[in-house]
Amino acid sequence: MKFAFLKKEKQPKEVIVLSDAVYHSYLGEYFLGQTDMITFRDSYNGWGALINPVDSNVNMFLNAYTISNFASTPLTAEGWLSSVLPGKAKVSTYFAAGNQSIAPSPVPKVKIQNASMVSRTPTGGTYTFVRRVEPNETLTKHDFQGMYIIPPGSSFALFFLSPGKEHVQTRVAFGWWEENMIL
Amino acid sequence: MFEKKTKQPIEVVDITSPAMNSMLGRYFIGQTGTLNFGNKYDAWGGIINPNNSGVNLYFDIFTITNFSPQSFTGEIWLNARSPRKATVSSTVTPSNQAISPPPRPKAIMEYADYITEPLTKGVNIFGRIVAPNSTLVSDSHRGSIIIAPGGSFSILLKSPGQQNITGTIVLTWWEEKIR
DSSP: OOOTTSOGGGOOEEEEEOOHHHHHHHTTOEEEEEOOOEEEOTTOEEEEEEEOOTTOOEEEEEEEEEEEEOSSSOEEEEEEESOBOOSOOEEOOOEEESBTTSSSOOOOSSEEEEEEEEOSOOBSSEEEEEEEEOTTEEEEEOOOOSOEEEOTTOEEEEEEEOOSSSOEEEEEEEEEEEEEOOO | OOSOGGGSOOOEEEEEHHHHHHHTTOEEEEEOOOEEEETTBEEEEEEEOOTTOOEEEEEEEEEEEEOSSSOEEEEEEESOOOOTTOEEOSOEEESOTTSSSOOOOSSEEEEEEEEOSOOOSSEEEEEEEEOTTEEEEOOOOTTOEEEOTTOEEEEEEEOOSSSEEEEEEEEEEEEEEOO
């Protein structure tokens, strides 16, 4: 990394660039995790979401999501922001801080939840985007770098539409960081 | 170009953390041997940070190769314990081949196939479906997953059914001394 052919005053400084996600992992504020298996069929749907509790006092910055479609039919996943999600939610225990060198291990405020076999659809919020997921594939969307910012009492959800008779199994994973709110 | 000189941007060279650590001889690439599994048997490969290593591992990229005509699921685990029959991989090398003698990692890569017992300890943080006859390459984590001494980063390849499956795992990481 020498620029010997340039005059000294033209030699640029070398800097190490950390992405925002990596920086927040160094601080112990970056988390990764997944839902439990989400199952549905016939007229029932399912969803997986990151839910920021009302009293969390943090904003959640989404960096990545993945959708694994274990079914042999394509799936439609709808992205919903800040909606109220139907059905009985299950809170996931499959999560960890990206930085495992901090003791005790940091615990996220945001919860990963999912629901299977729900009969209703999300209410309120905004149906923001849609993704079609091929059979037996993991769709990955990385490096949002905190484009989706979810405040306390709000959520980022992937809502799955039942493709019909087939019994569908799918699983959602997320990477995100949390920043304390300035009061 | 009408701005005052003090307003001019400065030129910088943008070096990523993986590139920087490779220059310093701290970036390593490890590959498992051929992993045979399927028909109720799973396979596993990972890097272990020994208790007394004095370094943290900064995880970067994984690849999972599927040599078979059937897809399977790879489960990504943090801090799982190695299966009992795990063997140490010899195909581990620094990415910077210009340093003599070659730097050696403190981390140990291990792998095991035809395993039946579930992983103990640790947490399964996400999973990937690996398509038939393909190599899945993860995005660069650029050190956002940090493994302390006594911890591990590993991937469990799950048997998809009756078929026999052949696969391999490659992991890349760098190591920094704990201050």
